[in-house]
Amino acid sequence: MAKKTIQNLLLVLITLLFMYGFLDVLFRILGIGGGVYMRPDPILGTAFLPGALYQQSVEGFSKGKINSLGLRDYEHSYTKPDNTYRIVILGDSFTEAAQVTLDSAYHQILARALNRKTGKQRYEIIAMGKSGMGTLEELLWYRTEGRKYHPDLVICAFYIGNDFRDNSRELSKRKGASVMKPFLTDSGAIDTRFVNSQGFHFRAAVIPLMRYSRVLTFVMRTIEKIQKGNQPKGSGIEFPEDLNVYRTYYDPAWTKAVKTTDKLLSSFCDEIKKDSARFVVVGIPDSYQFYRNLPSVQFSLMPTDLDFNKPDSLLEAIAHLSGFRYAALSPCFQSAFEKTGLFYYGFGTQRGEGHWNEQGHALAAGCLEEALTGIIP
DSSP states (O other), X not given: OHHHHHHHHHHHHHHHHHHHHHHHHHHHHHTOSOOOOEEEETTTEEEEOTTOEEEEOSSSOEEEEOOTTSOSSSOOOSSOOTTEEEEEEEESHHHHOTTXXXXXXXXXHHHHHHHHHOSSOEEEEEXXXXXXXXXXXHHHHHXXXXXXGOOSEEEEEEETTTHHHHTXXXXXXXXXXXXXXXXXXXTSOEEOGXXXXXXXXXXXXXXXXXXXXXXXXXXXXXXXXXXHHTSOXXXXXXXXXXXXXXXXSOXXXXXXXXXXHHHHHHHHHHHHHHTTOEEEEEEEOOTHHHHTTSGGGOOBSOOSOBOTTHHHHHHHHHHXXXXXXXXXXXXXXXXXXXXXXXXXXXXXXXXXXXXXOHHHHHHHHHHHHHHTBTTBO
């Protein structure tokens, strides 16, 4: 009897393994469950997997390969070529630009434009963009990787829409955003408690398996979607937390977020000066600044004390005190919108919301090129 039971168990196990293998091959043929290109990182929270293939279709579309040094960019050497002016851009999802092809990203368009005008000198732009990053992660990434490129100019692409919030643990938790990343404490220390969390250890164990198992990847992403769907939701028309960045008067959490941002950008500036490079913060505008009259972004209990210039004014003041240059792109975008009426954000039925589309990236490149006049040789 025992022998028969063991044989039956082995048969079941072999059958399950065969079915698993068959499903994994089928998922690969159908393109299901692919595109694992992120890993947990003890410094940044998450990082790209060098050499990993990616495909993004949630908003816009792109596919490609993370380069050998862990960037969504073409290959670059740490060694700077002769007669080359190097620019490193650090930013969040607007700089990662996964919604468009890499060639259509603003930093690639800008590099081509600069090199068309130059003589012997060449311009090289290295894009260090990753979705969800705040200023602290950008500073840490510069310390560990960015300075290895020996840049002449470092640009921090600061997204008005959520970078103040991303620099605050309290606001990130209030928003429901990930706190599995570092934050700056009141004392100026770096809070890395996320490294000891169960979620971080679980991801560290599962991600390597997901890279080689389409079935596991599909299951994990399905679970994640179900969990997000079960999260408590507001009425759907409540004024979003991130838009409080435009309030005339901030509550204590937002006031603290601005102070933290001030400390981080000041430290960033000092770090760049040590490397004998120039530091510029570029304000990436938020779609709500231009498309707030769309029916899809009308909210109940609409605050009356909104100042859409406030975030840029705050960053300008920080720049003045810390000794770096601040360049707001919002006036350039506002002017273009008033002239053309085009949607520079969003795709399909979501025009006017989300990230830049191809037209938005092209406009951003032109605006940034103009903003850098007198800064780069």
